Amino acid sequence: AQILNLLIDLQEQYGYGFLFITHNLSVVNHIAARVAVMYLGKFVEVGETDQIFLNPTHPYTQALLKSHSEIDPFDQDVKYVLEGEVPSPIAPPPGCAFNPRCVSDNRTPECEFELPHKIKIEEGHYIWCVNPPTGFDVIEETE
Structure with missing residues (x-):
């Protein structure tokens, strides 16, 4: 410390x-002050620390924060475990690399072949996802 x-x-x-x-x-x-969350070497969420910790929007960021545990010897609860195999970073799946493990309600077949788009959640807070959460629009197409 x-x-x-x-x-x-x-x-x-x-x-x-x-x-x-x-x-x-x-x-x-x-x-x-700012945080960039990455999955297999790609940004999935970027923002101010409070934005990420108080309003995690990408499914991977949500899973990370759910799985995080404080050091408490009396806490016997099983923490959140992300299901599925981690894809190969050398040969990631087509489309969204997080797709095989994603549990989002917004997950669709397009996630398997489309690359994620940059989506503005609020000023300075962005996610990369194929299907934006309801009420948010794509601001930048992925090339």
Whole structure:
């Protein structure tokens, strides 16, 4: 924790920016101003830390946050487990790479062959998905 606090102090004192790569969601929530969630090397959700943690919109981000557990020796609940096999990063499936594991109500057959589109959720908060959640529009087609 001391190193993380030192990094935060350096950011505040000198205006430094850091690219911090981690799988530890507690660290992300503690140190990051903005978050980029990736799946098989592709962005699936980007936004301010509060936007991502309070309003996760992409199914993968939702699954990550559901599976995250605080350290509590008395918590015996089984955490959320994402079903399915992780596709090969060398030969990802056509279309959305997350499709084989997606549990979204918006999942359709198009997810199997179309690439995800960039969708604006709110200012500074974006997801990449084939089928935008109700009420949101595609702002950028994926090439």
